Amino acid sequence: MTVASPTSRRIVETREFAGRFEPSAAIEIRARANGHLQSIAFADGDLVQAGQLLFTIDPAPYRAGLDEARARLASAVAQIELADLELKRAEQLISTNAGSQAALDQRRQQQRAAAAARDLAEAAVERAQIELRFTEVRAPFAGRVSNRRLDVGGLVSDGAILTTLVATDPIYFVFDISEQDMLAYQAAAAGGDVPGLSGSAIPVEVQAQRGGDWLAGGVIDFLDNRVEAGAGTIRARARIGNAGGRFTPGQFGRLRLPFSGSYEALLVPETALLTDQNRRIVLAVSDDGTVRAASVELGPRQQDGLRIVRSGIAPEDRIVVGGLLRARPGQRVTARPAEPAQPRAAELGVRSGTGG
Structure with missing residues (x-):
């Protein structure tokens, strides 16, 4: 034994x-501009970086719209310059009693209207710049793209799914x-x-x-x-x-x-455990060779075939690990030490599951 x-x-x-x-983040890459798809700057399934160009929608109509908005801004700036000059003349005339208050009020109103027109033109330029930027679809974060949903030359509508990114x-x-x-x-x-x-x-x-x-x-x-x-x-x-x-x-x-801090535990082979009705036991051999049953409280299993024993045995006990079928509590046996196993490095870890 x-x-x-x-x-x-x-x-x-x-x-x-x-x-x-x-994924820690996942989105659908959608178009925010209308037009024909001009180029695709990635291969399906690529890893991409934040800010990397993915698609280009034909920017020509949007560049034209930006040029038009800039021209209207230049006209509005010229109008406000003229309105400022006319307001100054009206103020000089009223100071010398050579002009009327009504004319001064009219020049002030024209100056405010010109300033509003300039602000409106500046907003139109900013909107045109934003729309032009939308023709370049870039990755908002680093990750992996899926396959493209459209090919070069395809018509893109605002809100259309181009690919996904995780x-x-x-x-x-x-x-x-x-x-x-x-x-x-x-x-x-x-x-x-x-x-x-x-x-x-x-x-x-x-x-x-x-x-x-x-x-x-x-x-x-x-x-x-x-x-x-x-x-x-x-x-x-x-x-x-x-x-x-x-x-x-x-x-x-x-x-x-x-589920615990680090502590010194006693472990026995899973094969040394027996069941006696509703309790778990191990068989131990006393100094005189008598076999006795020890009721144990068990902890989780370990990956190397061992089981944590919380109570019921002492470090110096001799546990029966071979010949269990021939052992009976109370009988005298001749016990021989088991060959020491050489644990692998991976078995010295802390993996365990639930107790049972």
Whole structure:
């Protein structure tokens, strides 16, 4: 019969949650001008930078409109210059009693009308400049574009969808936390082991649905304001760096959230655990070779096949890890030590799931 002492290891308890990656920003790129599409400055699916030119709508009619507005502004400026001169003459005549008050009032009214016409012409120039800028459609933020909806030469109408754009760095991971998990986390936060769910940047790790390495560096930056009554869950969101484009919006994944501070834990192989009615037990061998059953309180599973034991055994106990089918409490056995396993570097991490 093979026995081994519990493994002592400093760990952080974590729980895993399934969720979906979502873009940190997503918009439809729409035209804000009418005309024929003159050029497309990207390839479908490209990564683009903020401010990068995407589409050009034929600007010729808008340049002509701007030239016309500038000409009207020049005419309005000339009119106000003339009105200013005539007002000064009227003021000089009235000062020498050579002019009438009615003529002075008329010149003042003409000067105000000319000033208003100039302001209107300046506004028309500004509007024409804005409309000309709308012929160049640029990316409002960095991200990945979809395919183009129109080809060069196509007629574009104001409001037409040209493509879509999503921001992929950072990327969001959206997931749901059950009410029980939320209460357990709040209890750990009240004890000072972990930061609070609200108003704190809680570090997390994520991985793609297919598995693989856990990616560190993300933080939970949003927790919804209520638990959904029907599902008994609350929505949370983590912000994840995605400079290499490892994750794609819409992709499923998993998130690992710390539920404790770092502490020294005792662990036994999952295969050493037995069930006795409604309790979990391990078999231990005393110094005289007698097998005894020890009732244990379990914590989360670990990724290397071990299980946290919160109470019920001591570090010096000899736990039966081989030959369990032949062992019975109260019988005497000959115990031999198990061969020590060499844990891989990845197994020294802190991944764990829910207890059971």
